[in-house]
Structures are given as C-alpha cells and as structure tokens.
Amino acid sequence: MARDAAGWAQAPCATEDGCVAGSVYTDPGVYADELTEVFGRTWRLACHESELPERYDYRCFEHAGQPLFCIRGADGVIRTFVNACSHRGARLLAEPAGNAAKIVCFYHLWTYDSKGACTGIPRPVGYEAAGVKRAGLGLREVRTELRLGFVFVNLDDAAPVLGEFLGDALGQFETILGTQPLEVFHYSRNVLQCNWKAWHETNMDLYHEYMHVVLRKTQLKAMPMEDRRLLVYGNGHAGTGNLKAAYDGYEGFRGRGGDVPPLPGTGPADFRFSVLFPASAILSRGTVIRVDTVTPISARETLLEMRGLGVLGEPPEHRSIRVQHHNQYWGPMGRNVPEDMYAAEECERAFRGGAARWQLIARQENSTGQDDAILRAFYAEWARRTGRSPQDPLHKVAT
Ligand code: FES
Ligand SMILES: [Fe+2]
Structure with a gap:
C-alpha cells in the first residue's frame, strides 16, 4: 500500500x-x-609513500577545508605542513605534486626548507622594530605517521596516536x-x-x-x-x-x-x-x-x-x-x-x-x-x- x-x-x-x-x-x-x-580530528590516509620516492618530492591535497602538502625531507622523513605562507598566507605550492628542495613563496619570496623552517626573508631589517624573527615564522606542521606504506595525517595535535585510532x-x-x-x-x-x-x-x-x-x-x-x-x-x-x-x-x-x-x-x-x-x-x-x-x-x-x-x-x-x-x-x-x-x-x-x-x-x-x-x-x-x-x-x- x-x-x-x-x-x-x-x-x-x-x-x-x-x-x-x-x-x-x-x-x-x-x-x-x-x-x-x-x-x-581524525587520521586521514593522505597518500602512499611510493608517491614521494625522492628527497623533496611533495604532494598537495585538501583536508578538512585546509590546504596541506606532504614532503619527503632531506633526511628521508615524510612530513606534512599547511600549504600557507607565514607572511600573508599565500599558497606556497600550487602544483598538485612535484619536487622542491627550497620552497619559495611567489609573493614576497620568503623561503622554507623541507622541515618547515623559514630560511629566508628579503630585507629582514624592516621587521626588527616589531620583534618579528625568522625563527618564529616556520610553517604549521601537521602530525604525520606511516602505517604499512600509507601516509596518514591529523590536524588535531591532541588526537590519539594513529595506532590507537x-x-x-x-x-x-x-x-x-x-x-x-x-x-x-x-x-x-x-x-x-x-x-x-x-x-x-x-x-x-x-x-x-x-x-x-x-x-x-x-x-x-x-x-x-x-x-x-x-x-x-x-x-x-x-x-x-x-x-x-x-x-x-x-x-x-x-x-x-x-x-x-x-x-x-x-x-x-x-x-x-x-x-x-x-x-x-x-x-x-x-x-x-x-x-x-x-x-x-x-x-x-x-x-x-x-x-x-x-x-x-x-x-x-x-x-x-x-x-x-x-x-x-x-x-x-x-x-x-x-x-x-x-x-x-x-x-x-x-x-x-x-x-x-x-x-x-x-x-x-x-x-x-x-x-x-x-x-x-x-x-x-x-x-x-x-x-x-x-x-x-x-x-x-x-x-
Ligand atoms: S605571502 Fe608569502 S612571502 Fe609574502
Ligand atoms: Fe559497488
């Protein structure tokens, strides 16, 4: 009926x-x-480690509305960062994937390394009066763990570790x-x-x-x-x-x-x-x-x-x-x-x-x-x- x-x-x-x-x-x-x-607040499977075979290989993606990228560092470790410049927030890496030994922001040419440290600021003297120092301008790192070859990321620094999740x-x-x-x-x-x-x-x-x-x-x-x-x-x-x-x-x-x-x-x-x-x-x-x-x-x-x-x-x-x-x-x-x-x-x-x-x-x-x-x-x-x-x-x- x-x-x-x-x-x-x-x-x-x-x-x-x-x-x-x-x-x-x-x-x-x-x-x-x-x-x-x-x-x-949960772990997301981002990619497989084989997609980042060489040092400085990276992949960009979005997660929970945020632009992120995974990159294999000079030390072989895969890390993840928010894909946003510490200066004015410009997107740092625009290609979906690539290789970047040095990450250079297109806007005012600030540079970062594969561990997220800010390594260069043109004419830094202008920031001295405001106490802005390069050491405090690293990228926002996102928790990253590997499991069975897969790269997992989590935006929540307080979330349980991947194994527990x-x-x-x-x-x-x-x-x-x-x-x-x-x-x-x-x-x-x-x-x-x-x-x-x-x-x-x-x-x-x-x-x-x-x-x-x-x-x-x-x-x-x-x-x-x-x-x-x-x-x-x-x-x-x-x-x-x-x-x-x-x-x-x-x-x-x-x-x-x-x-x-x-x-x-x-x-x-x-x-x-x-x-x-x-x-x-x-x-x-x-x-x-x-x-x-x-x-x-x-x-x-x-x-x-x-x-x-x-x-x-x-x-x-x-x-x-x-x-x-x-x-x-x-x-x-x-x-x-x-x-x-x-x-x-x-x-x-x-x-x-x-x-x-x-x-x-x-x-x-x-x-x-x-x-x-x-x-x-x-x-x-x-x-x-x-x-x-x-x-x-x-x-x-x-x-
Ligand atoms: S926004 Fe990146 S250097 Fe200015
Ligand atoms: Fe189906």
Missing part, C-alpha cells in the same frame, strides 16, 4: 539505529560539524601490504555530485552487490552467505575478511588475462576490504589493491581519489596483468566503480529536495552475508563525534 505524507515521514524501522535521516547529507550545520569534529582495522592487510614494497600504478580523481557519505556508503553496503552485473556473476554465489564474516573494529572502522570471487562466472573475465602472483597472504580469488573512518577504504582482490580517499568539497560535492597498487619493480609482464585485473573492476571504464558513482549520486538526488526522508541500514544477519552492521558502526561513530543523532541530525544531543 502506498503511504500518505505522514506515513512517508515516519521512519520505516523499529530499531533505533536502523535508519538515517536524509538531512545528514544536506544540512549545512551538519556539514560544518563534520569538517571540524570528524575530518578535523586504527586499532586492528588494518590487521588483515599486514601481510599483503607489509611483506614487500608496493607502489601506486593507478591514480584517478573524480568530483561526485553527492555528499561524501553517499560515496563512502558504497564501500560499506554489501547488499548492493545486486546492482553490479559482474558481482552478480562472480561474487554473490561464490560462497554461502552465512560463511561471510563482517569485521567491526571500533572507532567506526570495519570490513570483511574472507569473501571469495569466481571470476570465470563473468565471460569477460575468463582467465582474467593471464597469471601473476597474488599479493602475499592472499589468494587470487580472495576479496577483502577495510573501511577506515571517516572516509577511506582499502580493498584487495588477490592480485591488486585499491585505495579510496574522499575529500568533501561542500555538502553536495565530493572529491574521490583512487589509487591502484602493485609490487614495486615487478616485471612488465606482471605489471600489465595487474593493471588489467585492477581496471576490470576499478578502472574508469571498469565494471564496478562507475556503477558505484552512479548509485551514490542517484541515492542522494532525492534527499536534496526533501523528497526522500530516510535511508534504511537495518539489515541484521549476525554479522554475515549482507548485514548492515558496517553502516551502523559508521553512524555510531559519526554520532559520537558530531554530537548529532543520525535519525534527528538537526538537533544536537549531548555526547
């Missing part, structure tokens, strides 16, 4: 955490809190990522017309396997649903550890384009992933790794960056197969990622105008199969950090 307006406004779920109000995607106050209380969320990737050096061989970026959570939900929602033709043919029947194991780690991190794929089930993948060694600790048909709160994901399909990072641009626009990883220095014949395996699913023309982008944008379209009121995250299958436990764990952490209820996000609640 169809519902009238009052029925449509009612949450269609008896469990308190089984639905999420549409305004979590659209409300400007919610979004402002997310930037400061979620992104501003992650807990065991990357434990299932220790062998895969930590046995031999890996490198990024694929990088792509897309701006999605949706809230950042709408994308991240595609990585947390196992039930949407039905949307992907390729998953219907290769994954849904590859193992009994009750044998699947969902992993909820705490702090909003979660994943699955033991999914299987039967790649021959999809005609286009027959043979998957040749042989290449799977990454250590995994088999060629194994699929696992960890989603890291608030918005990163690491996925492994035996021979390749995909990494998602998500940067909110506004409440309704999101930058999605994707990386594909293979073995550093492997033979070209192995690399070409790995690229093929990656792109079959996750490339810009693959059978998976473009469909997820479409889903994220379509799901949110009706929330913007208030037509859709709720989304359901109520599936319970004892943390197996297509349980929504990962989504519920995410929203529990989101509520704890924003002080808002996912069911009634426009009213702040005590945390």
